[in-house]
Amino acid sequence: MRVQLKGLMKIPLIALSLSVFSQACHAEDADYAAExxxxxxxxxxxxxxxxxxxxxxxxxxxxxxxxxxxxxxxxxxxxxxxxxxxxxxxxxxxxxxxxxxxxxxxxxxxxxxxxxxxxxxxxxxxxxxxxxxxxxxxxxxxxxxxxxxxxxxxxxxxxxxxxxxxxxxxxxxxxxxxxxxxxEKPAGKPLNNPDLALKDDGYQKGDTAQDISFSTIDEQSFNVRFNTSNSKKVAVVFFAPWCEWYLEETEPRTSKACTQVRELLESKSKSTDVQWVTVSSNLWTSAADLKDYRKSYAATPPIVFDDDGELFKQFGVNQIPTITVIEPNGVISLKSSIQDEDFEAALHTLSSFK
Missing domain, CATH: 3.40.30.10 (Glutaredoxin)
Structure with a gap:
């Protein structure tokens, strides 16, 4: 998704006639619609x-x-x-x-x-x-x-x-x-459709997280264990690979926040005191898209593809980006998304990590 669009955007517009550019845009739209x-x-x-x-x-x-x-x-x-x-x-x-x-x-x-x-x-x-x-x-x-x-x-x-x-x-x-x-003719009653289980709010600030195991897009295990002598602080960032470029014009505030978070992660990703992991939404995303994203942005933190949405559900996340910090004892000490008033403060907290 991203590679095709960025490839088009990199072509100098002065080198394209209006008709050629229009055809390219229509072809791009058709490709996205088909996909x-x-x-x-x-x-x-x-x-x-x-x-x-x-x-x-x-x-x-x-x-x-x-x-x-x-x-x-x-x-x-x-x-x-x-x-x-x-x-x-x-x-x-x-x-x-x-x-x-x-x-x-x-x-x-x-x-x-x-x-x-x-x-x-x-x-x-x-x-x-x-x-x-x-x-x-x-x-x-x-x-x-x-x-x-x-x-x-x-x-x-x-x-x-x-x-x-x-x-x-x-x-x-x-x-x-x-x-x-x-x-169709009405089927009538009764029907035996299943009731949708009520959703809880997932992990919130102050909750205690259970030990978790991730599998990265490279099929590498990323295991997190709390309350052990080797436990570290864990920072989990929920994102989408299209957030920065796709939302740049239609939702610039979110686009900017995704860029801020990515750049902050890159500056802190080599920290030995914090385990960093990014978890991607499954919306308009595949494992191949995430590998393209990593290559395009030279992203180094581990990337997990939440294909079935269970991690977003477990952590009670529906916004991108969302930052969650878990202490070595498993307590959620920070949870903030772009929609929250304390988001800038959350970025400041992450920037203070050594």
């Missing part, structure tokens, strides 16, 4: 035909959508998106048209990922674009339940309460899938 579709299909492959989880979704206007009450009666269309996501912005007007077209025939929910977004940014975007469908802001729970891997990501659940479609593009296949689930 996004592939990743969405792979993410949902194991779920197709399986019963979707029962879950209550609270929207930003105070309403509650109980999917358990909808399954069996009408289909559900969930669309994951973010205000900073280029393809999401392009699709949102069409998304509103879909919502108006099908009306009460399908339950539509716009799920903002919550990553580098807030109630303020989401409501401002809603007003600007003119969205009228229910909107919720995720804390990571829905992303894990519905296998979020790209933005935008479409998830269709049919009238039997089963996963019927995963995709990324707003294309003929999506619209055909919508027509198909709407045309």
């Amino acid at each position: 996004g579709e592939r990743r969405a299909k792979v993410a949902g492959e194991s779920l197709l035909g399986a019963p979707a989880p029962n879950i209550k979704i609270k929207d930003i206007d105070g309403g509650t959508i109980d999917l358990a009450q909808i399954y069996g009666e009408k289909p559900v269309y969930l669309k994951f998106w973010a205000t900073w996501c280029g393809p999401c912005r392009e699709q949102m007007q069409g998304f509103e048209e879909i919502y108006k077209k099908y009306g009460d025939k399908i339950q539509v929910v716009a799920i903002n990922t919550g990553i580098s977004d807030s109630l303020e940014s989401v409501t401002a975007f809603r007003k600007k674009v003119g969205l009228t469908m229910p909107i919720t802001i995720d804390n990571g729970e829905l992303a894990r339940a519905f296998q979020l891997r790209v933005t935008p990501q479409h998830v269709l659940i049919d009238k039997k309460g089963q996963f019927a479609y995963f995709g990324h593009k707003d294309d003929l296949a999506l619209h055909q899938a919508l027509d198909n689930v709407v045309a």
Whole structure:
């Protein structure tokens, strides 16, 4: 993902005619759309035909959508998106048209990922674009339940309460899938869809972490043991390899924070008193992307790919970057993300490590 875009950006624009540059941009967009579709299909492959989880979704206007009450009666269309996501912005007007077209025939929910977004940014975007469908802001729970891997990501659940479609593009296949689930006869009740286990908040400041074992992108073990004579302070940084360059224009504050954290890690990574490890989001990311990232940025700290999202869940993380510091006795002494007021203080704390 990053290599292709950066390769294009490195070409001096003066050397490209406007037509050639336009063609290159369209080709780049087509490549990303195809790759996004592939990743969405792979993410949902194991779920197709399986019963979707029962879950209550609270929207930003105070309403509650109980999917358990909808399954069996009408289909559900969930669309994951973010205000900073280029393809999401392009699709949102069409998304509103879909919502108006099908009306009460399908339950539509716009799920903002919550990553580098807030109630303020989401409501401002809603007003600007003119969205009228229910909107919720995720804390990571829905992303894990519905296998979020790209933005935008479409998830269709049919009238039997089963996963019927995963995709990324707003294309003929999506619209055909919508027509198909709407045309089905209601399955009726009762259904035996599983309840989604309630999510705790993961590790918070003051909690005691259990011993943990990581596997890096090079398949090397990175084991952390607390309360031993050899235990060290551990700094875990949660990030995404696209954060710096992709968000540079659409979400510059987060982009800058990702750069600050990466540069700080590089300056401190040779410390003998602290164990450093970086954990990558699975959104728009693969192990190959992380290896490209490491090469491009000459990153030296160990990199762990959280392919299934379990580490983000265990540590209660849904923002990038997020910094967590664990003391030798296992106590979480610091946890801060770009969304927290103490983030600059957290960076200062890390810079003081020897």
